[in-house]
Amino acid sequence: MSPKISMAIGIGLVAGGVALVFVWPTRHLLSAGVVVAGLLIAAFAFRLLSLRSNELALVFRNQPPYTVSDEEHGYRAEFRLGVLGSKRMPHDVNVLVTNIQPRPSSHPHFRAEYPYRLPQRGTNGDRELLFQLGAARNTIEGVPEFTGIQMNSTGEPDQFAMQRHEIWDVALQVTAADAKGFDAWISVAPDASGHVRVSRHDWKPATL
Numbered sequence: 001m002s003p004k005i006s007m008a009i010g011i012g013l014v015a016g017g018v019a020l021v022f023v024w025p026t027r028h029l030l031s032a033g034v035v036v037a038g039l040l041i042a043a044f045a046f047r048l049l050s051l052r053s054n055e056l057a058l059v060f061r062n063q064p065p066y067t068v069s070d071e072e073h074g075y076r077a078e079f080r081l082g083v084l085g086s087k088r089m090p091h092d093v094n095v096l097v098t099n100i101q102p103r104p105s106s107h108p109h110f111r112a113e114y115p116y117r118l119p120q121r122g123t124n125g126d127r128e129l130l131f132q133l134g135a136a137r138n139t140i141e142g143v144p145e146f147t148g149i150q151m152n153s154t155g156e157p158d159q160f161a162m163q164r165h166e167i168w169d170v171a172l173q174v175t176a177a178d179a180k181g182f183d184a185w186i187s188v189a190p191d192a193s194g195h196v197r198v199s200r201h202d203w204k205p206a207t208l
Helices: 003-023 028-052
Strands: 056-059 067-070 076-085 094-101 120-123 128-138 144-151 157-161 168-176 179-190 196-201
Touching: 056 168, 056 179, 076 168, 076 196, 094 144, 128 179, 144 179
Parallel strands: none
Antiparallel strands: 056 076, 067 076, 076 128, 094 168, 120 128, 128 144, 144 157, 168 179, 179 196
């Protein structure tokens, strides 16, 4: 029996016990017993609901384990998103790319066959899963390239060259088996040095 049904039964018994006081005033013990039973069932159901509830949060920062850079052999960086559970490690989590605007200019046949599922990349602590948003590097000519976000027909991440003026707004959807899902928005853009920067929007961009 689900906690919500148990809660409803408990509340119903409490109400029934109170009603018995007026309908059958000579049966005080019976009324009290029904009320106590209802309170116990409702309290147990409330406890189950609180244990099962697990709120999700998306975590991103410009330092490890979310942003990992390697400057020794030229610019390279990986960007990961954390999905953090308020009470425990969330189960069956999916981070889906549902939209990218504007389309990457270097890929005229960008398929936009959403959603794309971001690959999981381990854990951080005992309540957080990490997912790889993508990886960036510079070509020999110094052109920034971003790998990820869209997968090709074989399941490998597509690679896109980024013009210095490009800013991609990426819409994400986070789902889990034991928590309420939510939407989030990420910005991907190269800076003046040609390094790719990732940041999180606090609200949905007008482009999406």
